[in-house]
Amino acid sequence: MxxxxxxxxxxxxxxxxxxxxxxxxxxxxxxxxxxxxxxKAVSLSRDADLLDVGCGTGAFLRDLAAQGHQGRLVGLDTSPAAVQALGGVAGVSAHLGNAMDLPFDAASFGVVTARHMLYHVPDVQRALAECRRVLRPEGIFAAVVNHSDATPRISALVADLVSAAGVELPVPPNSRVHSDNLPQMLESTFTSVVVHRYDNALVFDRPEPVIAFAVAQLSFYGVEPDSALRPELTRAIETKVRAWFTSAEGAWRDPKGHVVCTARLSK
Ligand SMILES: C[S@@+](CC[C@H](N)C(=O)[O-])C[C@H]1O[C@@H](n2cnc3c(N)ncnc32)[C@H](O)[C@@H]1O
Structure with a gap:
């Protein structure tokens, strides 16, 4: 799929x-x-063979390589840009591929991570089964997902403007897989699930970073990167956020948080 x-x-x-x-x-x-x-959650040893599924910018693996990690460092992503971002990084190999069909042999890795990526996978249980398949018997899996209600103010601002522009809102990524349902999903594939919860907030004292963050969310609200509506929606976001900072006293605070869950093949 x-x-x-x-x-x-x-x-x-x-x-x-x-x-x-x-x-x-x-x-x-x-x-x-x-x-x-x-x-910290996976207690990474320097010689562990690690697969990072949905490696994104590649910073996670790049940093480990720079710190002299001795084991294999492997990234996988559906985005060619993500694979390219790791091109030429010594000690790291990057693969174009899908979490639901990992191009690796069974029991290939001691650590498998899926950081902030499960929201995007159409069949999460299949991706988890794949992560389990490529994990060695003594290995550890770690996944990170956001709270379902993260940054409600920015979410409502974007959703309202996108909806007013006539775009049908898709199911938001955070509502499919989130801090509250991930542990149960993991329980059906793994054992020894451990949940580390981090509650936090974004706090802004000026409009520009709120605007940039809101615009960077548009795709999740059904506005594709090449949509003709982008310039108009960007202006609308800017107007609303600047107006809020003009009239309000204090900072723009938006609660958020995530969980880091680890899981194993056996107790
Ligand atoms: C929100 S980004 C997170 C990137 C990185 N893990 C991080 O935490 O910074 C989600 C990443 O997952 C990738 N992705 C989405 N669906 C995927 C899939 N089915 N299989 C593998 N990667 C996928 C995206 O291309 C993107 O790079």
Whole structure:
């Protein structure tokens, strides 16, 4: 099964993803080191063979390689841009492929990670079964997903404007797989599921980063990167956010959070 057109188009360029990542890194109220918490949760040893499914910008694997990781570092993504982003990084191999049909032999990896990517997979249970298949018996799997109600203010702003422009809103990615239902999904494929919950918020003291973050969400609300509605919707977002900062006192605070879940093949 192929990913939806929207997901493929969204990640043809990694720019919106990079904007969202930078926003979380710079404007989170509490520390937001997602990759660090994943590494801690899996207790990564330097010689572990690690597969990162949906590797995105590649920063996770690039950083591990730069730190002198000794085991195999392998990234996989449906986006050619993601694969290209890891091209030429010594010690890392990148593959174009789908989480639902991993192009690796059974029991190939000691660690498999799926950070902030399960939302996009049409058949999550099939992807989890694939992650389980390629994991060694003593291995560990880690997945990260957001809370279903993350950043409600920005979500409502974008949803209202997109809907007013006549676009039919798709099911938001966070509502399919989220902090509350991932543990149960994992229980049906793995054992020893452990949940680490991180509650946080985005806090902005000026409009520009809110606007950039909101625009970087448009694809998830059914507005494709090449949609003719983009310029008009970008202006509408800008107007609304600037108006809020003109009239409001204090910062724009939007609650958010995620879970890092680990799981194993046997107890
Ligand atoms: C939100 S980004 C997260 C990227 C990275 N894991 C991170 O946390 O920064 C989701 C990534 O999953 C990839 N993706 C979407 N559907 C996929 C699938 N079915 N199989 C593999 N990768 C997929 C996208 O191309 C994108 O790079």
């Amino acid at each position: 192929k990913p939806s057109i929207s997901d493929v188009q969204e990640y043809l360029s990694l720019e919106p993803l990079t904007t969202r990542i930078h926003t979380h890194q710079r404007y989170s109220e509490l520390p937001n080191d997602v990759d660090g918490t994943v590494l």
